[in-house]
Amino acid sequence: MATLLELETFGTAEIGYLGVFEKILPGDIKRAFFVYGVPSDHQRAKHGHLQSHQALVCLNGSCRIEITNQSGTTQYDLNSPQKCLVVEPADWLMMDQFSKGSVLLVLSNYYYDLDDYFYEKP
Numbered sequence: 001m002a003t004l005l006e007l008e009t010f011g012t013a014e015i016g017y018l019g020v021f022e023k024i025l026p027g028d029i030k031r032a033f034f035v036y037g038v039p040s041d042h043q044r045a046k047h048g049h050l051q052s053h054q055a056l057v058c059l060n061g062s063c064r065i066e067i068t069n070q071s072g073t074t075q076y077d078l079n080s081p082q083k084c085l086v087v088e089p090a091d092w093l094m095m096d097q098f099s100k101g102s103v104l105l106v107l108s109n110y111y112y113d114l115d116d117y118f119y120e121k122p
Contacts, residue, residue, distance in 0.1 A: 021107065035103070043096045054107065057105045
């Protein structure tokens with residue numbers, strides 16, 4: 001099941017902040033991409049992965065992530081760059097409710113491979 005983490009952050013309002021991704025995913029980060037410009041009424045993803053773990057952080061704005069697996073369905077609001085949602089293999093995810101100007105960063109420990117995807121919601 002997915003896990004919502006608080007990223008370690010350093011700094012102050014006067015000088016700004018540094019958020020750290022460290023020891024969040026098993027293995028190395030092999031792929032990074034970002035999602036932006038999504039209309040607020042649009043859904044993204046609607047798939048899961050068989051092998052890859054992913055870390056999702058909304059760097060700007062907010063969005064909602066819905067995770068479904070054999071245990072049920074849980075929704076997470078990503079509305080701070082300090083919130084990191086770690087998605088495990090077999091978690092099916094759907095992204096929606098993107099705010100205007102939102103930017104969602106996704107880090108993965110697995111290279112892109114179409115054979116790693118599944119689309120049927122558990």
